[in-house]
Amino acid sequence: MATNTIHGNNESAQPNNIASSKQPLPPAKTVDSQSVLRRLQSELMALMMSGDSGISAFPEEDNIFFWKGTISGSKDTVFEGTEYKLSLSFPNDYPFKPPKVKFETTCFHPNVDVHGNICLDILQDKWSSAYDVRTILISIQSLLGAIKKNTGRRLRSCINLQIDESSGRKDEATVVFLGVLF
Numbered sequence: 001m002a003t004n005t006i007h008g009n010n011e012s013a014q015p016n017n018i019a020s021s022k023q024p025l026p027p028a029k030t031v032d033s034q035s036v037l038r039r040l041q042s043e044l045m046a047l048m049m050s051g052d053s054g055i056s057a058f059p060e061e062d063n064i065f066f067w068k069g070t071i072s073g074s075k076d077t078v079f080e081g082t083e084y085k086l087s088l089s090f091p092n093d094y095p096f097k098p099p100k101v102k103f104e105t106t107c108f109h110p111n112v113d114v115h116g117n118i119c120l121d122i123l124q125d126k127w128s129s130a131y132d133v134r135t136i137l138i139s140i141q142s143l144l145g146a147i148k149k150n151t152g153r154r155l156r157s158c159i160n161l162q163i164d165e166s167s168g169r170k171d172e173a174t175v176v177f178l179g180v181l182f
Helices: 017-021 033-050 133-145 152-161 172-181
Strands: 002-006 009-013 055-060 063-072 083-089 100-103
Touching (some): 033 055, 055 133, 063 133, 083 133
Antiparallel strands (some): 083 100
16 A cells, blocks of 8 residues: 655555446436426326317316316217216326326226226336327227227127126116117
């Protein structure tokens, strides 16, 4: 080990390998609330300006993190002419995590449970921060349109979804839904 003498003081010269070999850690992926706020405001403006028919969403009262949306059933589907209400709840780390979206209006569809929860890949494991509210609403509208009139296999899925497994009793609304199809 080398010793330096500066103004009568002995200092040990040790290699500073620890500091030089470590690279600074990348910053953690955090989102400040102001950037989330700006992103949601931008998405609201884009949605209002898009002119897409059959979809809309707006913040609920004065909280930009909770929205109410509507989608209309697509033409030539069993959902045509029906308007559905949705709730959208955005997490603090949006857009890195998807919003929680659920039907507030009862919807009989194989990808919607009795509580209004939606089984859609882009709202779960296929989420990307490139998606926005418009994309979500259009995707849900398309999901509804995946069931066409007189499609037997999908119809059976709808029927099976709405049967109470414990009693085998069909929900009264399922019978109404089936009446639309036949």
